[in-house]
Amino acid sequence: MENVIECVNLTHSYGNKLIYENLNFSVQKGKIFGILGKNGTGKTTTINILMGFLRPTSGSCYVLGEESHNLSPETRRKIGLLHEGHVCYEFMTVEQVERFYSQFFPNWKRDLYYGLIDRLGVACDHKISKMSCGQRSQVALGLIMAQDPELMILDDYSMGLDAGYRMLFIDYLIDYVRENNKTVFMTSHIIQDLEQIIDDAIIMGRKRILLQMPIKEFLNTFHQYHFNIDGQVPNLDFDDVVANWESLKNHFTIYSFKPETEVKKYLENKGISFGDFTETTMNLEHAFIGLTGKY
Amino acid sequence: MYKAILYKEWIKIRWWVIGYLVVMLGSLIYIGLDVRQWFEMNDAIRVWLYVIQRSVPFFKSLKFIPVFAGILLAIIQFVPEMVKKRYRLTFHLPIDENKSLLFMSFVGLGMIALFSLLVLVSLAVVSSIYFPHEVSAISLLTVAPWLLASFVAYLGASAITVDPSWKYRVVYAVLLYPIVQSLFLGGNLGLYRFSLISYIFLSLIFILIVLFPGYRLRKGSRL
């Protein structure tokens, strides 16, 4: 299967501030790939690099076989891009913006656009600048769906959308991908929606990549264990056993990729006496917070 | 695809077109009435000698209107493209980025050219009613640098609006000011008779200048 996106040893800093280094990943055709992470960890930066709006400090990216900093117009026709902030031509009306974009894409699906827009209940000559943030996002998403691109890149698709529309969009997205073997690359921080759709993910932390694996594998191998502590609360380091931990009074929680037995042995080796050892299953959102921390 | 860009530009600039048309027609009518009044209140021969010997243009009120209209057009065309990083939309369209930016400039230049033509034709008409053809010819020669200034100011202001960095905006402003000012030296008739062609060639160079800031913008240049 060919790689629709490929990044090799990607490193970027803004001045002296390192965002990440040596990021390597690829996105295969027909997959939905997500970059998750807290604010400021480099999600939008990666999209900007992929679309050629930013030169990485070092490393290279390839999109549909071309170098990302020099994408040809033909390649760009195949990429639907939802920019950070759901940017669109706000000085146009709903009707004008569709008329504008449709002339660039021979496979323009007008019905798909109006199918999504009509649900807004706004008139065709309603200016986009006069719409609410959520309505604007819906217009932007409608335009991307109508474009019917090979690769869809969505930077924080959920911004401003209400729960109902988010669900609707995810339905459209899944349909879009599965029907025609299209590829999606998205960032988000509303995790619970992504659980159903993302195939592979990268979770970014400050200055480093925390995780890079298919979602199913993450949810299967990442555990949340609870236990009580007698005595003093230990200060555990993060290592290959302990991905993250929290404590409240004498109630302790450990997040780990290791199975229960290994974690118990680890605690015994550290001389920590514990009781009421249990495991809780996590959904993607909990797992994400578990990995990245609440703060 | 260029039709689409023309469509987009028209949506942005149509109010400028209407506004400038109103202002321009108003000025031309004012000039016509003013000239008529000169002839009503004075002997015709005195008006002629005043214009011919004192070398005074009868259309001085037009002098700075085109250049400000050019600057305004650049702002109206390009600020909406820059706000909220919307230039990413334009540069992501499946069309060569340089060609699309240049085409946008040509839309603006085309508008300015149409208005310049309007001015030239109107002045020629008013002048030929009241004055001999020598005065008409030298009047058109006199208004030409003011019209040229609107092309130059438009292109310069476009570059200033498009470039992401303040340092470069200052550079373009420093570049623009002396050249535009050179087109307004002296208020008498016919002063640019021998140098207009040089200034026209200089102005042609301006056509390209919006592409470098455009490049810097879409590459996220930090230089």
Place this chain on the structure above:
Amino acid sequence: MIPKISRYAIIILFIVALSILLPSLYWMIFDKPIQAPMVFYSSIKKGFLFSENRTGNESEYFDNEGNTYDRKTFRTLLPLSYYSDLLKWNILPDNIDGIPISYSIIRNKSLNFSFEPKDLNTPIIDLYPLFESQSDFARLELPGELFRVGTSLEFIDAETNKIITAKSQEFTQALHDAGFQFPAKYIAGNPTTRKPFDEGYFIIDAANSVYHLKQIKGKPFCVNTGISSDLNIRFIKVQENSMKEYYGAIVTKTNEIYLIRYNNYSLTKLPVDGYIADEMTFRLQCNPIYRMVKYYDDKGLTYTVMDSNYNYIDTYQTCWTPREEWTSSKIAAIVFPFSIERKSGDYRYIKFKFVFTGKLAFIGILLGLIITLFLKVNIYHEKLRDNWFDFVIVLFSGLFGTLAVLLIRPEPWD
């Protein structure tokens, strides 16, 4: 690569802007006025006298034999110039060398006639009023029409803006009859009512002959002046004067000046060696005894005295440090390899002229290349081969180019 070309377009325009802006700012700070003496010829001393504002406060008065004078003595030696003062002091002589003089004689027989390079280089609209030369009334009156002369002579009525066919045909015919060959090449006259009388216009025809045209009692008067057609005339200035000393002056393309006299348009050649029409101001002064010709520019002046028959008497010449020799000019020549001249005192048209500042510019260019090389390698760490044309730019524009290529930095091109 188009953005690369766009960068060079910006650099070129920036250099043009700098070469307009920087020299003018520089001279705003460093310019000084030219110190030139005023020259006089004393009818008493029979020699040249000078006044000059050397110290900046008061004028000094001296001659070229080393003597200095106080203001009153100086003026006493110049009765033909300061006759009002001498009259007030009651010491105005009643004759000089037997020639009677008095306040009114001096006034009535004094005349000034001058023109400067601007007058030869000024936009002109070739439409002129033809006055009635022998009116019954004292003052000249404006006609109701103007005329032009090209392939024929046409009068255009100002009220209607239409050609007056009959009069136009009449005058065109008169020119024909006098031998005039259309199209006309040049016309000169004094188109103002503020003169004692009117002598019409001098028109040069296609065969380079000079014709004299007037309107007498409404009818055309036109004669061939007989002035040589080999003269290569560039400029004629007409100035009617009640002394009827001359119609005016001719300036040729070879920088000769002739007065057109009243006896059959004979020419009196003026002694103007070294006169350059495009650079120098010319002034002819007449008084009851002498004729003085003065021409000068910002480098020097020449003052020649003749008697009332234009016979040569004496000449005074001086020059001063030309601007180019000032230290500030030399520094400017290094820093600014060229400047763009748009306006000058000698030329009323607006220019766009590259003025190369001379050999010293090469020092500036070398300096510019060195600075550019140093900064590009050590501070900006650029790969010189990618943008080698920057050095070509600096080679042709010196420090202007250095500033431009270092401010408008090259990008990593695709």
